[in-house]
Each structure stands twice: as structure tokens, then as C-alpha cells.
Amino acid sequence: KNQVEQSPQSLIILEGKNCTLQCNYTVSPFSNLRWYKQDTGRGPVSLTIMTFSENTKSNGRYTATLDADTKQSSLHITASQLSDSASYICVSLDTGGFKTIFGAGTRLFVKA
């Protein structure tokens, strides 16, 4: 069964610290993997998108990595800010885009 599992479920960090969120996926055949940020009460916003041939992709303080062999991805946030408090959602897409599987998300709380 195609799945996307994220860990941890929630995370609390102090402002200025770094953190890494994990994503394991089993979607096959795999096309690409995306990370979205969802602020409370808003729709998700795309952070990064990576195909199976890409190992890393950055967007400002956000860096996503992908290991297509182990089917794992991570999202690293550098020098966290209060505005980083949100849910981070990992999404895997099969070839053709017909099976888009969303993870349940990691809820990140950044404290001052």
C-alpha cells in the first residue's frame, strides 16, 4: 500500500536552533517528493520539490534531502524563527501524478 510516514508527530524547539524532520515513503513507481508548509488555518504552501535524481534542494533556510534507494527524505530548518511554527507535510507522487499521497505532517512549535 502506498504510504507516507512522517516523524516526529510534533516538535518544540527554541528560536534560533536547527531541526530536522523525517519522511519515509513507499509510493511506487516514484515520480517526485515535495515538502509543504501549512500555517494554522491556511492552505499548504510548497517549499521544495525533488525528482528521484535529485539529492538535495534548498529554499532559503529550508533544505530538503532525498535518498531514493532507502525511500527517505528529510527537511532541515536552519536558524529557526517564530514564523516557522507550522505543520510540515511530506508528499509523494507516483509517475503520471495520479497517486498523490500526503503524510500526516509534523507540527513544529518554535518558542522564543
Place this chain on the structure above:
Amino acid sequence: NAGVTQTPKFQVLKTGQSMTLQCAQDMNHNSMYWYRQDPGMGLRLIYYSASEGTTDKGEVPNGYNVSRLNKREFSLRLESAAPSQTSVYFCASSAGLTDTQYFGPGTRLTVL
């Protein structure tokens, strides 16, 4: 440039009532989607439209119907609402099925 807009933002229905959720995008995207998001779960695809004139079922289509009115607009209809349809509904659009999806602000629906 509003992106993806959804109406209404909030709605309360009684069991058995019907309603239509409206979605419009101004990015000239070909593909549009309807998702529902429930607590502790990832977004689940209800229906999608790969291009104007086509619609297809997603993961959880039962109890819903859709209409791709034109390239800009994609509506979701609940014919006879049930409490299990209490959720937050998101519309999204993308240039193509494998491209980045852009989400609307969501509609929070409660069925009593």
C-alpha cells in the same frame, strides 16, 4: 492575482442538506483538485480534474460530486451531507498533474 480562491470560508449544515463549494484559480492552470483534511490525517484527494472537460475520482469520492465548469472553476457538491463529512476542504490547482500544487485557503464545514 488572487491565486486559488474558495467560497464559503465556513459553513454549517444539517444532516441531509446539500451544498456546493466553489473554487476558482487565475493562474491558467490545467489541473484542479479537491481535498479534505481531518485531524491527525494527511490530506486526502476527493476528486481531481486533469484538464478542462475531465474529472476523475480520488481516494475518497463517496458522497461527493464535482463539476469542472471551465478552465478556471471547479466545484464540489455534497448532495446529502453526513456528519462524517465534517472536515476542512481544500481546493488546489497546478499546471499539470506532476507540477507544484497551489492551494486555496480552505472551507471549514460542519455537519450536525
